[in-house]
Amino acid sequence: MVEGRTLVNRYQWKNTVGPVAERTTIANRWQTEFKAPRNAPDYYQSYGLGFYEYFLLAEDLHAAPLPILNCGMACQYNSGEVAADLEPYIQDALDLIEFANGDTSTPYGHLRAKMGHPKPFHLKYLGIGNEQWESQYFDRYKIFESRLKLAHPEIQLVSGSGPYNSGKWFDDAWSTLRKLHPSLIDEHYYAPPEWFLDQAGRYDDYDRKGPKVFAGEYAAHGKSGKAPESANSFYSALTEAAFMTGLERNADVVRMSSYAPLLANVNAWQWRPDLIWFDNLHSIATPNYYVQQIFSLSKGTEVLATTSAKAPLKGQDSLYASTTLDSTTGKIYIKLVNVSNSSRALTFRIKGLTTHSKSSSILGKWTLFTADSPQAYNSLQQPGLVRPVYLNFGQSNLMKRKQSQKDKNKPEQFLGYPLPLINNIGDDLQLKVTTPAGAVSVFELSLNPQKAIHRHINNTRQRHN
Numbered sequence: 001m002v003e004g005r006t007l008v009n010r011y012q013w014k015n016t017v018g019p020v021a022e023r024t025t026i027a028n029r030w031q032t033e034f035k036a037p038r039n040a041p042d043y044y045q046s047y048g049l050g051f052y053e054y055f056l057l058a059e060d061l062h063a064a065p066l067p068i069l070n071c072g073m074a075c076q077y078n079s080g081e082v083a084a085d086l087e088p089y090i091q092d093a094l095d096l097i098e099f100a101n102g103d104t105s106t107p108y109g110h111l112r113a114k115m116g117h118p119k120p121f122h123l124k125y126l127g128i129g130n131e132q133w134e135s136q137y138f139d140r141y142k143i144f145e146s147r148l149k150l151a152h153p154e155i156q157l158v159s160g161s162g163p164y165n166s167g168k169w170f171d172d173a174w175s176t177l178r179k180l181h182p183s184l185i186d187e188h189y190y191a192p193p194e195w196f197l198d199q200a201g202r203y204d205d206y207d208r209k210g211p212k213v214f215a216g217e218y219a220a221h222g223k224s225g226k227a228p229e230s231a232n233s234f235y236s237a238l239t240e241a242a243f244m245t246g247l248e249r250n251a252d253v254v255r256m257s258s259y260a261p262l263l264a265n266v267n268a269w270q271w272r273p274d275l276i277w278f279d280n281l282h283s284i285a286t287p288n289y290y291v292q293q294i295f296s297l298s299k300g301t302e303v304l305a306t307t308s309a310k311a312p313l314k315g316q317d318s319l320y321a322s323t324t325l326d327s328t329t330g331k332i333y334i335k336l337v338n339v340s341n342s343s344r345a346l347t348f349r350i351k352g353l354t355t356h357s358k359s360s361s362i363l364g365k366w367t368l369f370t371a372d373s374p375q376a377y378n379s380l381q382q383p384g385l386v387r388p389v390y391l392n393f394g395q396s397n398l399m400k401r402k403q404s405q406k407d408k409n410k411p412e413q414f415l416g417y418p419l420p421l422i423n424n425i426g427d428d429l430q431l432k433v434t435t436p437a438g439a440v441s442v443f444e445l446s447l448n449p450q451k452a453i454h455r456h457i458n459n460t461r462q463r464h465n
Contacts, residue, residue: 001029001045002068002130003075007083010070013096016050017111023047029075030270038270052112055100055121065100066158066256068127069093071140076132086140090147097123097152127158131188133169138176145180156183158214165189165199178210184255186216193220193239197339200242200314203250215247215257219273219288227379228266231273232286234386234438235374241291241440242315242337245322248295249312251303259292266380277380284383287371291440294367294388298333298442300324306334319344330447338435343417350429353447362422362429363446364393368413370439388440393419 004010015024024047031043051067058065069092072083083089095108100123102109112118128144129137141159148157159182162169170187177185189195203213220239224231240259247254264274275289285293304323306313313321318340324333338344369388376386389411413436420443421432435441 002070003073005029005075005078007074007081010074013051013092016047017052017115020048023050034270040268040270052115059121064124065121066125066127067096068130069096071129071137071144073129073132073136073140082136086143090144093126093144093148094151097155125156125158127186129160131160131163133162133173142180149181158182158184158186160186163188165191182211184214185211186214188217190219190221193222193236196220196239196243197315200246200320202246203253206253208252212255213253215254217260219259221273223375228269228272229277229286229379230377232288232377233374234287234371234376236273237287237291238337238339238438238440240288242320242339244295245320245335245337246314248322248324249303259288279380282380284378284380286378287386290369290388294369294440294442298324298335298444300326300333302327332445332447334443336435336441338437338439341437343434343436345434348431349425350431353427353429362394364420364422365444366391366393366420367442368439370413370436374438389413394422
C-alpha cells in the first residue's frame with residue numbers, strides 16, 4: 001500500500017490529514033492483486049484512518065509509532081515505476097517529522113494543533129521504503145539518509161532487506177546497508193512452521209556492532225481448512241513461540257518485532273493467517289495473538305543466559321527456552337516451549353543469586369498455553385477454544401494443596417502435571433518443572449528486587465516422562 005501499483009496510487013500521508021470529509025478516496029493496491037473469489041473491486045482507501053489517527057492510536061496504546069514512507073518507487077512486483085525527482089518524496093518525509101514533532105509555529109505543527117493535538121507526538125522512528133531491493137532502492141535510500149540525518153539526526157531510520165528472508169536480494173541488502181547508517185533493518189518472513197523451528201538460532205551469529213534488526217513482518221503459514229480462522233492453528237503459534245525465544249535471546253540485535261498482518265474480516269479477506277479476526281459484531285484473538293501477548297507480558301529488562309550442556313536451548317530434544325529478568329520488580333521469567341509429542345521434566349538451576357529470599361517465600365506463576373490438537377484454532381463460533389491458563393505456585397501454595405485432594409481452582413490443562421517446585425541449593429535456586437507436550441510455558445518467579453543479583457540461568461538436568 002505504501003508503494004502502490006503505480007506512484008499515483010501510493011500512500012500519500014498529506015492526503016490523510018485535515019478534515020475527514022475532505023480526504024481523497026483512492027484505489028487500494030490490493031483491489032486487483034488477487035483473482036476471484038478473493039478479488040475486491042470495491043476495495044478503496046477512504047483515509048478515514050490517516051496519520052493523525054495513527055499517531056493518536058499509538059499514543060493511546062503507549063506505543064512508539066513507526067510510519068513507513070514511499071521512497072520514490074512503486075511496487076517492483078507491479079509497475080516498478082521510479083520517480084525521476086526525489087525531492088517531493090524527501091520533502092514529504094521532512095514535513096511528516098514536522099507534523100509529528102514540530103512546534104505549533106511551523107506549518108505542519110500548526111496543522112496538528114488545529115486538528116486537536118498541540119503537543120508533539122514524539123516521533124522517533126521513520127521507515128524509508130518497503131520490501132524493495134537492488135540498486136534502485138539502495139541509491140534512493142542513500143539520498144534519503146543523507147538528507148534526513150542532516151536535518152533530523154534524532155530520528156532513527158529503518159531500511160529494508162527486501163521481500164525474502166534469504167537469497168541474493170537479502171544478502172545484497174545487508175552487504176550494502178551495513179555500510180550505511182540505518183538504525184534498523186526490516187526483515188520479513190512468511191514461511192512454513194518448520195522454518196521457524198529451524199531459525200530459532202537465526203540471530204546468534206549476527207554482527208553485534210552492525211545495524212540492528214526489526215523483525216517487521218512474520219507469521220507461520222501452515223495447514224488450513226475452509227474456515228478463514230483455521231489458518232491460525234495452535235501449531236503455527238507454537239512454532240512462532242519457539243522462534244521468538246531466539247528473538248528474545250538476541251535482544252541486543254533484534255530490537256523490535258511484529259506479527260503480520262494484524263486484522264482481517266472473516267467475510268472479506270485476501271490473506272491469511274492474521275492476528276485478529278472479526279465480523280461486524282465480534283472479534284477473536286487467535287492462538288498466535290496469545291503467543292504475542294504471553295511474550296509481551298513477560299519481557300523483563302535484561303536477558304539471562306539459558307543453557308543446556310553449555311549451549312543455548314534452541315531445539316535440543318525439541319525444547320526452546322529464553323529467560324529475562326525485570327530488575328525493577330525482581331521477577332524472573334523463564335519461557336519454555338516444548339514442540340515434542342511427549343511431556344518433559346526439567347530442572348533449572350538459577351545461579352548467581354548471591355543473596356535472595358528463601359524458596360518458601362518465593363511466589364511463582366505458571367502461564368500454560370496448549371491445545372487438544374495441533375490444528376485447533378479459535379473461531380467466531382468458539383472464540384475461547386485455545387487460550388492460556390494460569391496457576392500460582394510456591395511453597396505456601398504447595399502446602400495448602402496437600403490438604404485438599406482436589407484443587408477446584410486448578411484449570412484442567414494442569415491436571416496430571418505436578419506443581420513447579422522451588423528449592424534452595426546452596427546459593428543457587430532450583431526450579432523443577434514438567435511441561436506438557438506441545439506447550440508454551442512461562443514460569444514467573446517473584447524475588448526481592450533489592451536482593452536479587454543475577455548472573456545466569458543454567459538448565460543442568462533433564463529427564464523424560
